[in-house]
Amino acid sequence: MIAYSADPHALTPEQLxxxxxxxxxxxxxxxxLRLLQSSYRVSLAHxxxxxxxxxxxxxxxxLSAYIPLLEVLPEYQGxxxxSELMRRLLTELSHLYMVDVMCDDEVAxxxxxxxxxxxxGLIRRNYARQSGE
Incomplete structure (x- = not known):
């Protein structure tokens, strides 16, 4: 059974x-883990x-928020x-004027x-830094 939470601080790298x-x-x-713990809001599925x-x-x-990542493990997709992760996150952000997502056309x-x-929208990507390291 899938459970949802919003606090990444008890997570370990092994869970990610x-x-x-x-x-x-x-x-x-x-x-x-560092990325999630540094975010303004997080929605997690367990x-x-x-x-x-x-x-x-x-x-x-x-006024504003940006949702950079939505990830679901392949075997759990579909x-x-x-959708539930996004609904929960959008509810958490409902007090803001704008919430932006930049995505590929096929997932719009x-x-x-x-x-x-x-x-x-416009973007710039530095793929040499894609890993965040």
Whole structure:
């Protein structure tokens, strides 16, 4: 049974393996733990002690937030976990004026189903730093 929580501070790196499938230079579990613990808000999905999904937000806490990551382990995808993680995170951010997500076109319909709308944006990526190290 999947349980949800919002506090990453009791997690260990061992609970954060298997994410970032397809990334050529993914963050190590220790880096992911640091990332989650430094986020403004976090939504976590657990199957027992194992973390099977997460979403995080970075924010000024006043007007705006950015959701950089939503990850669900491949074997748990398609079961509604990603949607529930986002619903919980968006509820936590509902006091803010703007909440932004930048995503690839093929996953935009997922976010639209959750009430987000398409908008233009620009990005810069430094792939040499993709691992966060």
């Amino acid at each position: 393996t298997g994410f970032f499938v397809g990334w050529p230079n993914p963050p190590r579990p220790e880096t992911l 199957d027992g002690e194992r973390v099977v999904g997460f979403a995080n937000a970075i924010s000024d806490g006043v 079961s509604g976990i990603g 319909p997922f976010y639209e189903r959750l009430g987000l709308q398409r908008a233009g």
